[in-house]
Amino acid sequence: MENQTFILTKKLSTITFVMIAIGLLTLGASYFAGVGLDRIAANLLLNTYYFLAIGLIGLFIVAVHTIAESGWHTSIQRIGEAMSTFIPVAGLLLLILFVSGGLHLIYDWTHKDHLDEILLKKVAYLNEPFFYIRFLVYFIIWISLAYFIRKNSKQLDQFGDLKYFRKLRIFSAIFVVTLALTSVTSAWDWLMSIDAHWFSTLYGWYVFSSMLASGTAVLIIILFMLKQMGYMDHVNHEHIHDLGKYLFGFSIFWAYLWFSQYMLIWYANIPEETIYFYERHKNFSTIFYVNLILNFIVPFLALMTRNSKRGSLILLPVALIVFIGHWLDLYQLIMPGAVGGENAGIGLPEIGITIGYAGLFLLVVFRSLTKAPLVPKNHPFFKESFEYHTQY
């Protein structure tokens, strides 16, 4: 039988620590080399939010499949649970960033003395105390539900009692409903309020669709990493096929929402709305088009045939491309407003800090994977997961 429990080898943890060190070094170097503080703060926000979103989607995928009582997902449930352990880490990092002055560097609406007429009307929502209250509410909900879902899943595996599965279902349902609300409002708080004068009613869903695609991509990448290391032999082509379908579908969903937002603003041509895309066309035109190619055209064409979704040959490169693509998508959401066209760029600070965050994320996920057996033997859908077979 295959390896039941994940062991974090010395080599692997060294690699993640080296990645974290690279991140910390570039952070320090860019501070002393005179890179603008706003650019550093925006970078930290970008990466914290990106990996927080990936952690949330890991838990979201577990929750959705638990409610739907889907069998096949049982085989990969541990990965999603492990991804969710990054949520508290991201919460702590985000809190440190905001409290240590990042809030004033990134968000214009925090400068109380310089508010214009439009921002004054929004003070009821965009003010610092309420901002921090919402921040705490989000993270209390997310962290506690992630904790309860992981705990019940572990107990279900230990004792095999169905009552834990019923509990798991209730917590999952609560999480799905609350994430539907909190993902939208947190996207307003942390991303849309960077350009506080502008608003879009579709924004929250747009960000959520981006989260879905990147979270699925990271789930696929971690799965292939584990398979490479000799774990997860029980996950076969059929399970990988379904994950590939998710990546394909969510990429199309993202493109659909991207276009829905863009076309309405383009057609109506109201200056207060078009300024958002005008800025991105003018100073970030490469990223504007590369974003569409990486996140829609590549996965759409590459994952269209059945065979490309059933193995690592095409699915893994596409997942990596989508992972980079949605990082760029988030980049063009944050940077034009927080840093501006003249000072922003993709250079050493961006790449180094992202490597640091990726190392931290992998370290947290791998550590969490060691704590529970990779194969949930006593899960009620365990056998069904093995028997699974999919036609299209």
Next chain:
Amino acid sequence: MNKYITAYYMDEEDLMKGLRQMKAKGLKISDVLTPFPVHGIDKVLEIPRSRLTRVGFIAGAVGAAVAFGFQAWVFTIDYPLNFGGKPFFSVPSFIPVTFELTVLFAAFAMVIAFLITNKLSPGAKPLIHDERCTDDRFLVVVKVDDDSSDESISQIKLALAEAGAEGILLKA
């Protein structure tokens, strides 16, 4: 005239067991008619993958090209109209129609291709191999050549009986 032998099973698992036995003996099964989809039956029968998806892809690509090309021609050459000061050739405004026609072409082409390959059309005479398969039986159909000898037919019948099939009949 095509001749064929029919036999039925009462249960899904008996059917799968029987099919594997027949396959091991080298009996060529033409078709199996079941009241509901049976898991893994396509692997046992070695049914090749459907080519319907290729029809969908080609028709969808044609639909996209037709819709985009037609709009581009109409709005730039044939009848240029000024909509809200937009340029005559403006891609974002073509996308919704292009998307719709892609879906429409692909959907219609796949349905029509499905009907043609399965010889289904409104008013087509239904081909019922055996009345019993219209209810709850799992029917196995083995086609026989017109000029095959009685001996080979009885061999097939024997193989079916050995595999646990019931109600074996030769039909023309």
